[in-house]
Amino acid sequence: xxxxxxxxxxxxxxxxxxxxxxxxxxxxxxxxxxxxxxxxxxxxxxxxxxxxxxxxxxxxxxxxxxxxxxxxxxxxxxxxxxxxxxxxxxxxxxxxxxxxxxxxxxxxxxxxxxxxxxxxxxxxxxxxxxxxxxxxxxxxxxxxxxxxxxxxxxxxxxxxxxxxxxxxxxxxxxxxxxxxxxxxxxxxxxxxxxxxxxxxxxxxxxxxxxxxxxxxxxxxxxxxxxxxxxxxxxxxxxxxxxxxxxxxxxxxxxxxxxxxxxxxxxxxxxxxxxxxxxxxxxxxxxxxxxxxxxxxxxxxxxxxxxxxxxxxxxxxxxxxxxxxxxxxxxxxxxxxxxxxxxxxxxxxxxxxxxxxxxxxxxxxxxxxxxxxxxxxxxxxxxxxxxxxxxxxxxxxxxxxxxxxxxxxxxxxxxxxxxxxxxxxxxxxxxxxxxxxxxxxxxxxxxxxxxxxxxxxxxxxxxxxxxxxxxxxxxxxxxxxxxxxxxxxxxxxxxxxxxxxxxxxxxxxxxxxxxxxxxxxxxxxxxxxxxxxxxxxxxxxxxxxxxxxxxxxxxxxxxxxxxxxxxxxxxxxxxxxxxxxxxxxxxxxxxxxxxxxxxxxxxxxxxxxxxxxxxxxxxxxxxxxxxxxxxxxxxxxxxxxxxxxxxxxxxxxxxxxxxxxxxxxxxxxxxxxxxxxxxxxxxxxxxxxxxxxxxxxxxxxxxxxxxxxxxxxxxxxxxxxxxxxxxxxxxxxxxxxxxxxxxxxxxxxxxxxxxxxxxxxxxxxxxxxxxxxxxxxxxxxxxxxxxxxxxxxxxxxx
Amino acid sequence: xxxxxxxxxxxxxxxxxxxxxxxxxxxxxxxxxxxxxxxxxxxxxxxxxxxxxxxxxxxxxxxxxxxxxxxxxxxxxxxxxxxxxxxxxxxxxxxxxxxxxxxxxxxxxxxxxxxxxxxxx
Numbered sequence: 001x002x003x004x005x006x007x008x009x010x011x012x013x014x015x016x017x018x019x020x021x022x023x024x025x026x027x028x029x030x031x032x033x034x035x036x037x038x039x040x041x042x043x044x045x046x047x048x049x050x051x052x053x054x055x056x057x058x059x060x061x062x063x064x065x066x067x068x069x070x071x072x073x074x075x076x077x078x079x080x081x082x083x084x085x086x087x088x089x090x091x092x093x094x095x096x097x098x099x100x101x102x103x104x105x106x107x108x109x110x111x112x113x114x115x116x117x118x119x120x121x122x123x124x125x126x127x128x129x130x131x132x133x134x135x136x137x138x139x140x141x142x143x144x145x146x147x148x149x150x151x152x153x154x155x156x157x158x159x160x161x162x163x164x165x166x167x168x169x170x171x172x173x174x175x176x177x178x179x180x181x182x183x184x185x186x187x188x189x190x191x192x193x194x195x196x197x198x199x200x201x202x203x204x205x206x207x208x209x210x211x212x213x214x215x216x217x218x219x220x221x222x223x224x225x226x227x228x229x230x231x232x233x234x235x236x237x238x239x240x241x242x243x244x245x246x247x248x249x250x251x252x253x254x255x256x257x258x259x260x261x262x263x264x265x266x267x268x269x270x271x272x273x274x275x276x277x278x279x280x281x282x283x284x285x286x287x288x289x290x291x292x293x294x295x296x297x298x299x300x301x302x303x304x305x306x307x308x309x310x311x312x313x314x315x316x317x318x319x320x321x322x323x324x325x326x327x328x329x330x331x332x333x334x335x336x337x338x339x340x341x342x343x344x345x346x347x348x349x350x351x352x353x354x355x356x357x358x359x360x361x362x363x364x365x366x367x368x369x370x371x372x373x374x375x376x377x378x379x380x381x382x383x384x385x386x387x388x389x390x391x392x393x394x395x396x397x398x399x400x401x402x403x404x405x406x407x408x409x410x411x412x413x414x415x416x417x418x419x420x421x422x423x424x425x426x427x428x429x430x431x432x433x434x435x436x437x438x439x440x441x442x443x444x445x446x447x448x449x450x451x452x453x454x455x456x457x458x459x460x461x462x463x464x465x466x467x468x469x470x471x472x473x474x475x476x477x478x479x480x481x482x483x484x485x486x487x488x489x490x491x492x493x494x495x496x497x498x499x500x501x502x503x504x505x506x507x508x509x510x511x512x513x514x515x516x517x518x519x520x521x522x523x524x525x526x527x528x529x530x531x532x533x534x535x536x537x538x539x540x541x542x543x544x545x546x547x548x549x550x551x552x553x554x555x556x557x558x559x560x561x562x563x564x565x566x567x568x569x570x571x572x573x574x575x576x577x578x579x580x581x582x583x584x585x586x587x588x589x590x591x592x593x594x595x596x597x598x599x600x601x602x603x604x605x606x607x608x609x610x611x612x613x614x615x616x617x618x619x620x621x622x623x624x625x626x627x628x629x630x631x632x633x634x635x636x637x638x639x640x641x642x643x644x645x646x647x648x649x650x651x652x653x654x655x656x657x658x659x660x661x662x663x664x665x666x667x668x669x670x671x672x673x674x675x676x677x678x679x680x681x682x683x684x685x686x687x688x689x690x691x692x693x694x695x696x697x698x699x700x701x702x703x704x705x706x707x708x709x710x711x712x713x714x715x716x717x718x719x720x721x722x723x724x725x726x727x728x729x730x731x732x733x734x735x736x737x738x739x740x741x742x743x744x745x746x747x748x749x750x751x752x753x754x755x756x757x758x759x760x761x762x763x764x765x766x767x768x769x770x771x772x773x774x775x776x777x778x779x780x781x782x783x784x785x786x787x788x789x790x791x792x793x794x795x796x797x
Numbered sequence: 798x799x800x801x802x803x804x805x806x807x808x809x810x811x812x813x814x815x816x817x818x819x820x821x822x823x824x825x826x827x828x829x830x831x832x833x834x835x836x837x838x839x840x841x842x843x844x845x846x847x848x849x850x851x852x853x854x855x856x857x858x859x860x861x862x863x864x865x866x867x868x869x870x871x872x873x874x875x876x877x878x879x880x881x882x883x884x885x886x887x888x889x890x891x892x893x894x895x896x897x898x899x900x901x902x903x904x905x906x907x908x909x910x911x912x913x914x915x916x917x918x
Contacts, residue, residue, distance in 0.1 A: 006800065010840040013802025013870040014828035018838045020869055021804055025829040025838065037872065058872065065874030068802070078869050085871045086846050092880045219867070226864060682847035 012037045013068075020071030020078035038066055043587070044516030045506045046084040047144060047499050048671050050377035051075055051216050052508025053084060054588065057500055057519045064088060064500055064520055072587035075194060075508065081215035082668060086683055088500070090676040095482050095787050097495035098524025108790050109493065114525065114535075117492055121451075122539040124475050128440070128448045134163040134423075138433055138447050141168035142454035143379030143386050146504025147513070148560035149529040150385040151397065152546055153453065155563075156533055159415045160542040164393050164402055164427030165447065169455045170382040171392060171430040172462075175759035176344035177375035178387055178399070180353020183290075183758070184361075184641050186632030187572055188387055188399040191605040192336075192372030193510045193591065197221055199370030200336035202233040202328045206259070206356065207342015207765075211243035212668035214376055217338070222247055233328045237262060237317075238342060239663065240693075240735055241728040250325045253730055256661045256766040257650030258315035260348060263355035264306040264647070265319075266326040270362060271300050275330035277364025284628060285361050286639040294644060302644045314647075316730070330363045334370025340378055341665065345764040349756045351645040358642045367607050367628045377509040384507015388573055388592075389564060393427030397564060398571035402426055414567040415545065429760035431753055434461060439473035449475035451536075453529050454496065458485035458793070459673040459746060460738075462762040463716045463753035468793065479529055482675045483786045485741060488793040495526040502528035504557050505583065511602070513578050514589030518554055528553050530560060569595075572613050572620065572632060577601075606630055650766040651754035654732065658714065658768035660698070661733045664747050665765075670739035678741070678785045688781035690740035690747060692721040694771075698732065699725040707777030712736070714769045717749035722780055734769065742784040743794040798842060799849050802870030805837040811862040812837060818860045824852055841868075845876060 018025035038058035046053040054073025058066025067085050071078030100117035101109035112120075128136040139153050150168065157166045181188045197203075197220045210218040225232045225247055236245040237252035237259055245251050254262050270276060287299040294302075308319030329335050337360065343352045357373045365371040377383050390396040400407040408422045415421075428436055428447070434457065438445025450471075461467050471489040478487050479494040487493050503518035522528075534549035534556065543549060548556035548563075558580045569576040577594040578601075591601040593613050604610040607628055614622045620631040622638070629638035654660055669687040670677045677683045692710050704710055710723045712734065721736060721744075729735050736747040743749075752767040807815050812834035819825050819839070829838040843849035853866050 006798070006842075009800045009872050010802075010826060010842075011828075013800055013872060014826075014838050014840055015802075017802035017804055017869040018829045021831065021836055021838070023829050023831045023836060023838055038874075058874075060874060063874075063877055065877050066870070066872040068870040071869075079867050080869060080871065082846075082850070085868065085873075089873065089876060089880060092877055219865075223865075680846075682845050686847060686850075 009037050016068055020069065041068070042517050042519045043070065044500065044503075044519070045380065045508075045514045047380045047506070048084050048087050049214050050379055050382060050509045051214050052380065052506060052510070052512055052514060052589070053080070053216055054514065055080070055084070059519050062520055064091060070587060074588040075510075075512070076216045079216055079219060081219070086680050087671055087677055090679040091498050091500070093482070093679040095679060095785070096523050096526070097481060097483065097493060097789070098526055099495055100525070101493040101789060103491045114527070117494060118535050118539055121477050121492055122536060124449055125536070125540065128475070129161065132440075132446070132448055134161050135165050135427065136447060137161065137163065137449045138165035138167070138427070138437070138451075140430070140433065140450055140452045140455065140457060141166075141386065141391055143168065143170045143173070143377070143382030144454045145381065145385050145529055146499070146502070146557070147381060147385045147389060147507060147564065148504050148557045149453070149533060150381070150391040151389040151564045152530055152533040152548070152560050154389055154391040154397070155415060156537050156542065156546055158396070158402070158422050159412075159417050160537060160540065160545050162421055162423055164423050164425065165433065166391055166427060167393050167430045167433050168386045168391055169457070169460065170379065170386040171761060172345070172460065172764070173341055173378045174344060174375070174382045174387065175761040176346065176349025176353055176756055177377075179350035179756070179759035180357060181375070183350060184354055184357040184643070185630050186634050189383060189511055190372055190374045190509070191367055192374055193603045194220070195603060196334070196336050196370050196372050196374070198224065200224070200334045201231060201370065202235065202332050202335040204235045204237070204325070204329055204335060204337040205244060206237040206337065206339040207344075208338060208340040208376060209238070209242040209244045209665060210338065210340070210376065213340060213378065213666050215668065217376065218244060233332055235325045235328060239661075239730055239733050250321050250328065252317050252321050252325055254315040254317040256663050256733065257346060257348070257653070260352055260355055260645065261306055261311045261314050261647050262317055262322055263352070263359060264303055265308055265311040265322050266329060267355075267358055267362060268303040268306050269308070269323050269326035270330045270359070271303060273327070273330075275327070276362045280364035281362055284630065284639055285642045286635070286637070287642045287644065289644045299642060299644055329359060329365070333363070333365050334368060335360070335363070335365040336370060337373050338376050340376045342765060344375075344761055346761070346766065347651045347754050347756050347763045348648050349761050350758040351643070351648075354641075354643040354645055357640070361640050361642050367604065375509070380508065381506040383509055383511070384505060384513055388507055393429055393433070396422070398568040398573045400571065410570075411567060417545065431755050431760065431762060434467040434470060437467070437470035437474045442473065445470060445474070447474065449477070451477045451479070452486055453479045456480070456484040456486045456673045456675060458489055459741060459748060461753070462748055462751040462764050464746065464748040465717060466753065472793070479532055480675075481526070482679070483789040483791075484673065484675050485786060485793070487789060488786060488791065493789065494532055495524065496532070497522035497526050497528045501526070502530070502553055504530070505561060511591045512589045513575060513583065513592065515580065515583035517584070530556055570619055574619070651763050652715075652752050652766070652768045654768045658770045659732070660769050660771060662712065662714065662750065662767050662769040663733060663735050663765050664738045664751060665735065667737045667739065670737070672739065674739040674741060675785070678739070678783055684783040687739075688783040689742065690721055690737050690745040691724045693724050693726050693729045693735040695729050695731045695733070696725050696727060699723065702771060702773055704773050709774040709776070709778055711772050711774040712750060712769050713771070714750045714752070714767050716752065719747055719750055720744045720774050722777065734771070740784065741786060742780075742782065745780070798844060798875045799846060800872045801841045801849070801868045803839055803841055803866060803868045805839055805863050806865040806867065807835060807837060808862045808864060809833075809835060815860055815862050819856075821859065822852070822856055825856060
């Protein structure tokens, strides 16, 4: 029997889905005919959030034509989400950048050869180094670069240029989580794994609309809830009644920036009701103000101010909800907390992270099955690529501080560079870096050039237009796959390859490294960032430092990965046992710490029998009798810090002039600044423009109806957006998604660039605004993208 | 055309009911079920991703015994061919040369989105 190609695809698709769920399936004999669905299925990971879903990429005729979930992946068990399976179509959009461009004297980009573009970049970098010093050229990367790429740029700058002017957009999304883990536990990243989801009884979800931002993680939680609704508890702390909050048993709708009081109040309830874990508190907790150790008594006294009634007045969060949340958290575990930007993008982001950790520590809801304090990362490789490789201004590989002489010495040895090569002084963090970027003649701007890779700071920085002039005046090199707001400001644009056109390793939220193999060729002359970094190194005379500069990209990736493995071999973050060959073979990747090729990887840290570091005295010394031990404790007592962080609200709370909270976020359809997703027609049609969510009470007061245009103004700038009148936003709180590239709907013209003292992460989530009705409904569904690389950047501010 | 391999998670003991109702949807092809009957394997066929989403919404709405629809395999080769050939119009997405719409009154008139109020809780 002959079957059509369509029928064959249907049978293959069904057979795959059935196999993934262990469902018997016997296709008709005709299904095994001559036709094949694809030429090859190639193992990889999804790149549209931080979950790290395992996928197989279907290649036919040199093009990616299909995607299927990897049923053996520990992250997604074969399931795909809408975000993942749509975004890839942008790979074939005609706007792809396909050859290098250099801006001419007429301000227009001209096509040049790679040699000419790279020679120009290197010539300018050398000139600036010679005239203005090693720190005059900066690198700004991304949690979407491959690990090998971030590692290479980091090594080039810190080991080659001797400059710590290395940053990346994870500073904008995950830095407070890093700060929280490091201050509480002494080292970055969670103790547990996604596998805790299926073991947990109570979920505490804070500042995360995971239904839209991490759909596969949300699916795992929702399935637990659906299977056992009476015994699985979901608590959501979030000012908006999001799709995530709709499955909550207890909703904690605190005003933006006030949740520190809610967390302290929960701790107070836990202590008052004797719901603490005495053994954990006595053996594994240190109560501290950050300057002084105070003991449990001091902590209890400190918490006394956070009574439910007082906190309700401060936060608008009902006292009874807080009390019930505390009860469930402490008494109906195992309890798993999960959070993202709502906690991190704050001027008190580190403290907010600390207070979640506090709850887990005093109740002992950590280091056991189903219990963990787990930060979800937003980007696919913020953890693996940037945090772990130390590609930030204050870090070195292994998430270790550059200021530590012993760490510098070890890295210098690993990199085979002379002692003293690496600068002890951290570089500038992201906001300081962009504030310091400017024209060569501008003596107030010490950074004269920047290479930006795989990110779009002209749209994604808070208070964005403040930094436009610096980007425009400096020598700006941008490597990306499409024209963006940032390429509009560039002097040189380098066409980059997409993940499936190059391959490499991503490390997701649960410390899991997974390899994507190269699937197809990049279009035109586009090249992987790894190649770009290595070619710059070669032209700078640093080919010994970065020897992986050949055209065999998989080989170069492997060399860079091996170099990185060696560099972090004897650290708590060791992934020495995670070889490329192993990553090629394994279906689910491997979780670090993983010191040897025989080690299976670590699902739970700090627990003897699970975590190999517990028995590696060459890295840390752990008492032989210790079952649980926080070995990165800077006091060498094996304890974690329970912090008495004082209450402090947002940097810019509403006042009489600017009476509303503005909070920003993502939507399910779009990825970041929508440079990829807005190029997929049905995504663009389904979410063509940003909008303003406003509560009906507020809307009525301002005579705003659905669709009316509203001018939203902060002390920094304004947007004009169509209104969506919804009850899911509380009175006094406005929400705008940040994906829109249109100048009048680019909400980061309005957001505040104040940042956390510790993490230096900006407070995207909270600022004060005022609104006015600007007109009747208009069609703004224009699906705006920067399509023409020569389109001028908007001049108005 | 999009073709999926998908799982329908359904209420216990309701698979025969669900199968009967699925016959109302020619774009959905039943392929297999688990021994427990709690999961069905089907194909969805739709012109594009938007149509696929709409179809899934209609199926879920029409058959309340379906708890969840989960896609595990997506084939979009025909759509890729169209995009690569420029058959899907992208010019509508072009940015205006000024890139600036600061004057709200200059915007063209269009429909009022009226669904959001109904969706809100």
